[in-house]
Amino acid sequence: RFGLKDYFALNLMPKLPGLYSEEALAYTDLKYTEPEYQAILLSHIHYDHVAHIGFVDESIPVLLGETTLRMLESWETTGRMGFGSHAYYTFRTGDVITIDDIEVEPIHVDHSTPASYGFVIYTSEGAIVYTGDLRMHGPKAEMTEDFIERAKEAEPIALICEGTRVMPEEKRTNMSEREVFEYCNRVIASAKKLVLTCFYPRDVDRMKTFHELAKRNKRKFVVSTKVAHLLETLVNDPGIEVPSPLRDENMLIYVREMNRYFEWEKEFINSSKAIDAEYVNKHQHKLILHLDFTNFTELIDIRPEPGSEFIHSMSEPFEEGDIEEEVKNNWLRYFNLRKHQAHASGHCSMEEIFWLVEEISPKLVFPVHTEYAEMFSGCDCKVVIPEKNKGYKC
Ligand SMILES: [Zn+2]
Ligand SMILES: [Zn+2]
Structure with a gap:
């Protein structure tokens, strides 16, 4: 403004x-x-x-x-x-x-x-x-x-x-990236329903961790078109190794139902990797879905089975009473999701x-x-x- x-x-x-x-x-x-x-x-x-x-x-x-x-x-x-x-x-x-x-x-x-x-x-x-x-x-x-x-x-x-x-006094728990992997692997290995996760898309190490977790647990790692765009941008970067959502067999791309789409989204929407909320709903035990806080409304269309897992893989709020945290928790409670915290600090x-x-x-x-x-x-x-x-x- x-x-x-x-x-x-x-x-x-x-x-x-x-x-x-x-x-x-x-x-x-x-x-x-x-x-x-x-x-x-x-x-x-x-x-x-x-x-x-x-x-x-x-x-x-x-x-x-x-x-x-x-x-x-x-x-x-x-x-x-x-x-x-x-x-x-x-x-x-x-x-x-x-x-x-x-x-x-x-x-x-x-x-x-x-x-x-x-x-x-x-x-x-x-x-x-x-x-x-x-x-x-x-x-x-x-x-x-x-x-x-x-x-x-x-x-x-x-x-x-x-x-x-x-x-x-540091109240927040901090793991190494390896410990994040081990912890999440235990959660996912015993999960029977949908696994949802939330973390910063530009945390490329975490992207790779969850891609690996999906592969290990014979699930597909599903990312938004936005995240897919970022990863595809980095695929050709000589200094970084990231999976390509368009080509990697362990990945799928989640497309939100919208009235109109952006030009940059079209290559993802039209790809064979594109899936929608209905697909996620029908294949819950086969997927790990990365869901940004701003996209939580997708849960309404996805309808995760009660008791599905939610892995919060970013830093916990600094203090209690954090508004965003409260809103997140309300969503989780409404859909009866089981919350886990696993994060390696930057x-x-x-x-x-x-x-x-x-x-x-x-x-x-x-x-x-x-x-x-x-x-x-x-x-x-x-x-x-x-x-x-x-x-x-x-
Ligand atoms: Zn900073
Ligand atoms: Zn920073």
């Missing part, structure tokens, strides 16, 4: 002159001025890291991983997001990007979406390291190790460090973050992406809690 007007009113976005487009600023009190930024670096595809690119002046180029660009394009095609027609330049680990006088080195990290990066930024005053979002217990843990190694070598003056799981635990900070040993650490920045005092390093609209010198 009205570009950045509400974001500024609620202090959700910084008022930085020379960053935003004329259109985004039209209804705000910040006057449009010529761009003052040379580039935007994107660490990975997650909403909290890319969603506002659409507000940025389109003449400012955007730098991102090759796979991130592919996923971004699929997202733009199949969703309502618009990221703007910037010049997009892709990078990969090992590249050194020159932006004016500084050099930036992107280094892969393991996270809950592919093509996630941290950065080492070499300035005349010394190196600045940004972690992006990262984990050490995932299937590609060695990537995070590479990043830490490189960050250490840079002897940074500052480390901008994520702290999602830095908190007084983030390091607090202990791992503290270890990482001490290992990289920067002059200063700036906690970000956390609700408990002050808890970084628990690690052996000088901590600066960043404040809005304030510049820092190391």
